Amino acid sequence: MQIRIKEVKTLADDWYVLKKTTFEYRRRDGTWQTMSRETYDRGHGAVILLYNLVRRTVILVRQFRYPAYGYGGTHDGYLLEAPAGLLDAATPEQRIRAEVEEETGYRVHQVRRVFEAFMSPGSVTERLYFFVAEYEPDSRVSGGGGVEQEGEDIEVVELDIDAALAMVADGRIEDGKTIMLLQHAALVLFRDGSGAPAVGRML
């Protein structure tokens, strides 16, 4: 056993839960050390990149993110992101299909899970599940935009994959999960036009 929990204090539980935990940690040399860490628990999340190989396009969403805006307004707060949502009680696959339609209006049936990642493991408990799916222009069943009553005001943006990658390079796209999925698209999805992973593909 590497950890002994001593005390858990809830510092805030208004929207999600912020806790401070004091624990003993057994260092690799066998000695025990006491430390405390704050953790913000919003559950887990899922994110998806919609792509079209023939058109060489992807679908992103632009929305206002107050934490990016910051207290001093040093950033305008608008981020271009791959559509994403918190899981609540659903499985990642169920949630991402519903979320992508809610935010973009595109209905997708087949989604492929590509990887999972802790996005900020120094303080946030969330694990994010990453998906990709092909879309067709005629698979759009509504305007998307998110849930207005929850304050969502989401603009749907279709971008050429090379233009999106250029926006990563010059800083116009600066959301971590989105950069990861666009790089996956460049390395795997659009690499030879087959959409199949390079590793394990029949040559």
Ligand SMILES: Nc1nc2c(ncn2[C@@H]2O[C@H](COP(=O)(O)OP(=O)(O)O[C@H]3O[C@H](CO)[C@@H](O)[C@H](O)[C@@H]3O)[C@@H](O)[C@H]2O)c(=O)[nH]1
């Ligand atoms: N009242 C209130 N509402 C909040 C608060 N924080 C978030 N919300 C609302 O909660 C909803 C969450 O929307 P989702 O689409 O489910 O989640 P998301 O914010 O897009 O999160 C996704 O991206 C995050 C950032 O990369 C990821 O951390 C997360 O896992 C997920 O993938 C939004 O309507 C948002 O306005 C809050 O503190 N108070």
Ligand SMILES: [Mg+2]
């Ligand atoms: Mg969202």
